Amino acid sequence: MTDNRYIIINKARRAGISSMMLARAIFDAVRQPNSNILIVSYEGDSAKALFNTLKFMNENLPRVKYPNLFPDTKRDNKNELLLENGSRVVSTVAGYKDIGRGMSISWAHLSEFAFYSNQEEQLLSIEQALIDKGRISIETTSAGINNHYYKLYQQSKRGNSKYKNYFIPWFHPFYRESKKGEYDEAEQWYKAQTGDRLRKKDLNEEQMRLYEQGANLKQLMWREYKLQDMKIEEFYQEYPSNDMESFISTNRSVFSQEKVLERINYVMPDIPLKELSGVPDSLQKYIGKELKIFHEFNPKKRYYAGVDVAHGSGNGDSSTCTIIDDEGVEVASLGTNKLPVYQFADVLYDLLMWYGQPFTAIERNNVGIVLIEKMRDEYQLMNLYKEKLFDQKGKRKSQLGFTTTVHSKPILLEKFKEHFERGYILLNDTETLEQMQIYQNVNNKMGNKQGTDNHDDKVISASLANLAKDQNKWYI
Structure with a gap:
């Protein structure tokens, strides 16, 4: 230090x-x-x-x-x-x-x-x-x-x-002497409640995680003691076990902070390039950096992707892609703010082809329409999400991509929230989860409003991947 x-x-x-x-x-x-x-x-x-x-x-x-x-x-x-x-x-x-x-x-x-x-x-x-x-x-x-x-x-x-x-963290050895009196008091309380002190064989999954990270049994009894008078989110804020818990903010949060933090604690690491097989040459320089791979392509599965595209000026929002499999498990996450749309399109195409051309929902707002046209007209991708609309004559028509409006965005995010919190999808990308942690609902407007340089692009791409899977459609 x-x-x-x-x-x-x-x-x-x-x-x-x-x-x-x-x-x-x-x-x-x-x-x-x-x-x-x-x-x-x-x-x-x-x-x-x-x-x-x-x-x-x-x-x-x-x-x-x-x-x-x-x-x-x-x-x-x-x-x-x-x-x-x-x-x-x-x-x-x-x-x-x-x-x-x-x-x-x-x-x-x-x-x-x-x-x-x-x-x-x-x-x-x-x-x-x-x-x-x-x-x-x-x-x-x-x-x-x-x-x-x-x-x-x-x-x-x-x-x-x-x-x-x-x-x-709250269980660091720094605390063991300064809180000795509290720890002893908590142990006596725990014995009075259960008839015995906590033992390793009694640990639940969360306690075992903390134990493996360095918390001793007396500290875990102290945690149970404190939770008698605190909500778990309040404990996270006052006594975090990791840095993201310390930043918890629940008043306006769209997503359950407890669910997000629990998932952050158990995410799987991405696969390094040397352990991957068949990676396209064009993607290799992005692996482990802008592109995180959690599961390789399995020809027996179907995949679904969500894409949120930005200008790629090097500042501001990123162009992102989230890919999940037919069981709802996130297999890949791409995010970069350094590629203009035409270069991002090349990388995205190679990624989608590597995963067997997933059914893909692309946000069409702003430069999204440019990406959609490139995917369909230049790359001839057919497995793309279409939204259905009414024209002024009352006839139904369809157009490629998802249009984000003040009405459609809350519905998109509410479905994503439900599927995440009920366990229908399993996210592996830490950055996505961190964006979800600071995702706010302020005056009925959703986004990462608090602080500068806080983005929501991966939340949107993950929501679109969930939407694509929910459509249960396939055009190839």
């Missing part, structure tokens, strides 16, 4: 990370003369508590025993600790003014960053004040998805940021 200059730590509550970082601040101040260390808190009481802890650590250094190792304290006031070796530790509160202006910061630690106002501006100000090889550490519990922290963490998680992400 200390090997990276930029780190971002997502944690459950009261993990002791702040104390560890304060100890590191004292260590650096003592061992590296003329260090300038900045400790930033989200509000005054927190800043006071953190700085008092740091000063307590400083006051209890064994200076008498090791006078040549630990420099004396030169100044100790409300917001500043200055040592005789020139090192300085400053405590401040995140506000609306630039932090760190005029300083030459060797290390900045940002505590509970998700609760800052103007997060992006504050972080940029601190980054500009760093000296060469200076460091920034961010540690925080999550505060939903409508903030810069969520965006930064997700970018870090996907390797698109200079920050290295870490996650501290």
